[in-house]
Amino acid sequence: MPERRWSKWLTRARGEGRPGDDADLSDEVAFHLEMETKKYIEQGQSPREAERLARVNFGAMQRHVEECRDERQGNQIDMLMLDVRYALRSLGRNWGFATAAILTLALGIGANTAIFSMIYGVLMRPLPYANGSRLVLLEQNAPGIGVENAPASIPQLYDYREQSSGFDELVEYHTMFFILLGRDEPERVQTGVVSDNFFDTLGVTPLHGRTFVDGEDDLDSDPVLVLTYDYWQRAFGGDPDVVGQVFEMNTKPHTVVGVLPQIPQFPNPVDVYMPTSACPFRANSERNMAGNHQAFANLFVFGQLADDATIASASSEVDRVIKGFESDFPDNYPSGGEYNARVVDLKDQLTSNARPMLMMLVATAGLVLLIACANVANLSLARVMRRESEIAVRAALGASRGRLIRQLLTESTVLALLGGIFGLAFAYVGLDILIDFAARYTPRAPQVSIDGWVLLFTLGVSVTTGLVFGTFPALPGTRDLGRSMKEGGRTTASGGIQLRRGLVVLQVALSVVLLVGAGLTLRSLSALQAVDPGFNTEQVLTARVSLDFAAFNDMNEMHDFLQELNRRIGEIPIARAAALTQKPPYRSVNPNLSAILIEGKDAEDSLGRPQVDFNAITTDYFETLDIPLLAGRTFNSGDAQGTAAVAVINETLAREYWPGQDPVDTRISFDDGENWVTVVGVVGDTRLYGPEVAVVPELYRPFGQAGMPTWLVVRTVGDPLAATRAVKDTAYSMGSNPISDVQALATLRDDAVASPRLTASLLGVFALLALAVTLTGIAGVMAFAVSQRTREMGLRLALGAQPGKLLNMVVRQGMVQVAVGLVLGVGGALAFGQVLADMLFSVDSGDPTTFVVVVVTLAIASLIAVLIPARRAIAVDPATALRSD
Amino acid sequence: MTKSNVDLLQGTLDMLILKTLHLEPQHGWGISQRIQQMSKDVLQVNQGSLYPALHRLQRQGFIGSEWGTSENNRRAKFYRLTTQGKKQLATETANWQRLAGAVAEILQTV
Numbered sequence: 001m002p003e004r005r006w007s008k009w010l011t012r013a014r015g016e017g018r019p020g021d022d023a024d025l026s027d028e029v030a031f032h033l034e035m036e037t038k039k040y041i042e043q044g045q046s047p048r049e050a051e052r053l054a055r056v057n058f059g060a061m062q063r064h065v066e067e068c069r070d071e072r073q074g075n076q077i078d079m080l081m082l083d084v085r086y087a088l089r090s091l092g093r094n095w096g097f098a099t100a101a102i103l104t105l106a107l108g109i110g111a112n113t114a115i116f117s118m119i120y121g122v123l124m125r126p127l128p129y130a131n132g133s134r135l136v137l138l139e140q141n142a143p144g145i146g147v148e149n150a151p152a153s154i155p156q157l158y159d160y161r162e163q164s165s166g167f168d169e170l171v172e173y174h175t176m177f178f179i180l181l182g183r184d185e186p187e188r189v190q191t192g193v194v195s196d197n198f199f200d201t202l203g204v205t206p207l208h209g210r211t212f213v214d215g216e217d218d219l220d221s222d223p224v225l226v227l228t229y230d231y232w233q234r235a236f237g238g239d240p241d242v243v244g245q246v247f248e249m250n251t252k253p254h255t256v257v258g259v260l261p262q263i264p265q266f267p268n269p270v271d272v273y274m275p276t277s278a279c280p281f282r283a284n285s286e287r288n289m290a291g292n293h294q295a296f297a298n299l300f301v302f303g304q305l306a307d308d309a310t311i312a313s314a315s316s317e318v319d320r321v322i323k324g325f326e327s328d329f330p331d332n333y334p335s336g337g338e339y340n341a342r343v344v345d346l347k348d349q350l351t352s353n354a355r356p357m358l359m360m361l362v363a364t365a366g367l368v369l370l371i372a373c374a375n376v377a378n379l380s381l382a383r384v385m386r387r388e389s390e391i392a393v394r395a396a397l398g399a400s401r402g403r404l405i406r407q408l409l410t411e412s413t414v415l416a417l418l419g420g421i422f423g424l425a426f427a428y429v430g431l432d433i434l435i436d437f438a439a440r441y442t443p444r445a446p447q448v449s450i451d452g453w454v455l456l457f458t459l460g461v462s463v464t465t466g467l468v469f470g471t472f473p474a475l476p477g478t479r480d481l482g483r484s485m486k487e488g489g490r491t492t493a494s495g496g497i498q499l500r501r502g503l504v505v506l507q508v509a510l511s512v513v514l515l516v517g518a519g520l521t522l523r524s525l526s527a528l529q530a531v532d533p534g535f536n537t538e539q540v541l542t543a544r545v546s547l548d549f550a551a552f553n554d555m556n557e558m559h560d561f562l563q564e565l566n567r568r569i570g571e572i573p574i575a576r577a578a579a580l581t582q583k584p585p586y587r588s589v590n591p592n593l594s595a596i597l598i599e600g601k602d603a604e605d606s607l608g609r610p611q612v613d614f615n616a617i618t619t620d621y622f623e624t625l626d627i628p629l630l631a632g633r634t635f636n637s638g639d640a641q642g643t644a645a646v647a648v649i650n651e652t653l654a655r656e657y658w659p660g661q662d663p664v665d666t667r668i669s670f671d672d673g674e675n676w677v678t679v680v681g682v683v684g685d686t687r688l689y690g691p692e693v694a695v696v697p698e699l700y701r702p703f704g705q706a707g708m709p710t711w712l713v714v715r716t717v718g719d720p721l722a723a724t725r726a727v728k729d730t731a732y733s734m735g736s737n738p739i740s741d742v743q744a745l746a747t748l749r750d751d752a753v754a755s756p757r758l759t760a761s762l763l764g765v766f767a768l769l770a771l772a773v774t775l776t777g778i779a780g781v782m783a784f785a786v787s788q789r790t791r792e793m794g795l796r797l798a799l800g801a802q803p804g805k806l807l808n809m810v811v812r813q814g815m816v817q818v819a820v821g822l823v824l825g826v827g828g829a830l831a832f833g834q835v836l837a838d839m840l841f842s843v844d845s846g847d848p849t850t851f852v853v854v855v856v857t858l859a860i861a862s863l864i865a866v867l868i869p870a871r872r873a874i875a876v877d878p879a880t881a882l883r884s885d
Numbered sequence: 886m887t888k889s890n891v892d893l894l895q896g897t898l899d900m901l902i903l904k905t906l907h908l909e910p911q912h913g914w915g916i917s918q919r920i921q922q923m924s925k926d927v928l929q930v931n932q933g934s935l936y937p938a939l940h941r942l943q944r945q946g947f948i949g950s951e952w953g954t955s956e957n958n959r960r961a962k963f964y965r966l967t968t969q970g971k972k973q974l975a976t977e978t979a980n981w982q983r984l985a986g987a988v989a990e991i992l993q994t995v
Contacts (some may be wrong), residue, residue: 024962025936027960027962028912028913028936028961028962029936031912031913031914031955031959031960031961031962032912032913032914032917032932032936034959035914035915035955036914036932038957039918057932058932058933059931059932059933
């Protein structure tokens with residue numbers, strides 16, 4: 001009756017004859033009851049009895065009020081509220097189903113909320129710099145001489161400024177550590193050295209005080225400092241009065257002029273910023289840079305694009321400028337360098353490391369949500385199928401199909417929203433872990449939070465989820481109602497069970513993907529953990545000694561100080577051995593290789609020379625770290641300045657360049673044969689850079705003959721950190737050289753695999769949950785399918801079917817969908833492996849062992865999930881089964 | 886007062902309400918009493934279903950309503966027939982008579 005509906009809408013639209021609301025109705029009913037009571041009193045009843053009769057005649061009040069409301073067809077909100085109330089009531093009656101569904105959804109939605117807040121905070125949110133969208137970073141390359149991403153020199157920066165028009169500003173940045181005096185202990189502060197308009201270019205407004213002003217990077221201006229938010233909090237407890245305080249650095253007073261807000265720090269986190277003039281190294285280079293176009297090639301160059309410039313136009317400009325350098329300054333630019341330059345979006349640079357990790361998380365969270373959806377769709381489908389006759393009755397009583405679907409969708413959406421609320425709680429709890437995780441990849445991690453956009457996302461995901469998994473059951477569930485009625489709810493629309501089987505296939509497939517992902521990362525992790533570092537990480541303290549260069553007159557004084565410090569720390573009661581090294585374990589990212597010449601080998605072929613990672617150490621280094629001596633000897637106190645030049649090499653270097661020979665007493669040279677160094681020993685390989693970095697040829701020289709080792713390693717009795725105070729006191733009793741970065745070596749070793757461990761745990765947890773959800777899904781569908789066939793089973797048994805064969809048949813039918821799911825899942829897992837490939841160590845993303853283990857495990861688990869309900873089905877007593885209805 | 890009452894067939898209540906309102910505007914209780922009276926107490930209106938029916942008819946545009954004062958000076962909601970309602974009453978009456986006539990015919994012949 002479409003015209004009726006039209007007139008209804010028109011009536012409402014015209015606002016005429018609009019029926020009253022509930023208050024109106026209750027007035028009306030009150031009047032009715034009053035009149036009815038009066039009537040009975042006039043007939044001679046007592047007032048109380050009269051009132052009772054009136055009420056009895058009228059019947060259940062609330063029901064009528066609701067019926068009236070239905071008849072009025074009030075507004076859509078009323079209808080929705082009614083549906084929601086009905087949904088809540090109906091879910092309350094099925095709390096088992098509701099709990100399972102809400103928890104499953106909370107898991108899926110929670111995972112996606114957490115991941116989205118990461119994606120949003122890291123990749124999508126604009127940089128917290130006012131000029132964020134126009135900021136670029138200069139990149140210089142010279143592939144012809146193997147140089148990538150070369151920092152700029154002072155003259156280069158000045159020429160870029162002069163010879164390009166595509167930038168409003170070009171500013172520089174480099175980082176150094178200095179020693180800050182004037183607090184309780186001398187303190188090593190990582191310092192960002194920047195142009196005076198650096199913060200204006202970025203568009204950063206200080207939290208307190210000011211940033212640098214024009215002219216503060218002039219060579220003769222007074223040194224000033226701006227503190228970063230984190231350092232201000234850590235060192236000064238967030239005291240705004242720090243502005244105006246004066247500290248000594250590089251033997252000069254430095255005045256704190258401002259505090260920065262919390263902003264991502266790129267490329268490195270620093271404690272304080274100073275203008276370029278305050279850095280003695282840079283200032284010195286600038287004074288003496290004439291004739292050296294590569295002077296102080298240590299600078300990052302940030303730019304703000306001019307209004308009419310694009311990344312492409314600015315890139316071609318800087319490329320033109322660098323090509324000019326090559327011809328203008330042939331002395332400073334080796335020929336054949338293929339020099340080129342370009343600018344890149346700063347935001348991309350800030351986040352590029354985090355992208356693969358985030359993509360992996362997005363994929364995982366998406367899969368988890370899909371499984372959750374499939375599972376809840378499955379559960380609701382089962383429920384709708386059980387309610388088929390109820391639905392049919394309601395349809396017969398006049399509910400339209402649209403109305404029924406709407407009711408079912410309301411139910412699923414209510415479920416999903418409840419899931420969303422719990423999911424938000426999950427996300428909130430888990431977010432801190434994820435932020436720590438992300439901080440390993442991007443300086444933007446601290447900006448991740450659950451804010452308005454994230455809440456909007458969660459709401460959107462919840463509603464979409466509700467509609468998606470609600471549509472599956474609603475469509476077949478409401479289609480063929482006449483037949484359900486006729487069959488008295490005994491059997492099921494076969495479309496429903498087909499759909500459920502399809503959902504099981506999907507769940508199995510997705511589980512395979514997640515399990516394979518988890519398996520691969522776990523194998524990768526255990527491979528990482530099984531890597532022998534080559535040294536003993538237990539009971540070792542490591543710490544950094546920062547030399548207060550201003551306090552020393554020359555290198556000899558520094559050498560003597562370090563040797564004395566090493567000796568005194570070795571005498572601390574709980575120290576068993578102490579040494580200094582230039583390359584602390586797990587603290588640097590990559591080996592720094594340089595070429596050596598081996599005496600008697602082909603000196604001409606410079607490319608074929610051994611590339612070694614060089615380290616300078618004190619005599620007790622090998623003993624302190626338990627690195628085994630394989631041949632010859634290690635260093636002793638006789639190997640010092642002025643005595644015969646000696647070196648110790650590692651096993652890999654010996655094996656690769658002295659194959660089948662004894663390297664001891666052979667000679668090598670670092671300077672094309674001008675000076676020769678005798679190899680006196682061979683020690684075991686070590687992995688200083690973390691387990692994933694391959695062992696490189698290593699060469700050790702004794703401190704005094706080479707290098708400046710400033711990292712302490714101390715083997716202790718018991719807890720290494722217990723020696724912290726004694727180590728610091730020893731150092732401070734000898735001058736103002738800060739001791740920082742005190743860590744137990746074992747902690748550093750754990751940290752080195754923290755990211756893969758977290759990846760593996762995340763994937764592992766998700767995969768196990770997915771597995772559990774899938775297995776219950778399989779068992780549920782199976783149980784449902786066989787319960788639909790109880791009569792058939794009974795009949796077959798009664799007619800003499802063998803239970804064994806019957807079981808076989810039922811199980812085979814159940815396992816078909818599992819098998820299809822496994823096949824699809826293996827395909828999906830191969831694709832997912834591509835996402836993971838970058839994060840795997842010594843495991844191929846198509847690792848057959850992992851695939852076989854996952855498929856077999858899942859097949860066995862599924863078989864059990866299928867067997868349990870199947871056995872119950874054939875255990876049925878034929879007589880009972882035949883009577884069952 | 887326990888006579889052998891006849892429950893109203895679905896749909897006939899609407900017709901009887903329209904018929905009652907054809908005479909004069911009336912409030913809900915009045916309608917129920919009038920139907921009972923006119924049928925000489927044979928038809929008992931289920932008072933609970935009266936109000937949903939009234940709201941339904943109003944939604945369909947067959948009757949209108951306004952608040953007024955009852956015979957004993959109480960505030961009451963009075964329903965009145967609309968032009969559309971009059972037409973509907975005529976149609977339904979004709980239908981009913983055709984149906985009743987047909988049923989009677991069958992009952993007599995058998």
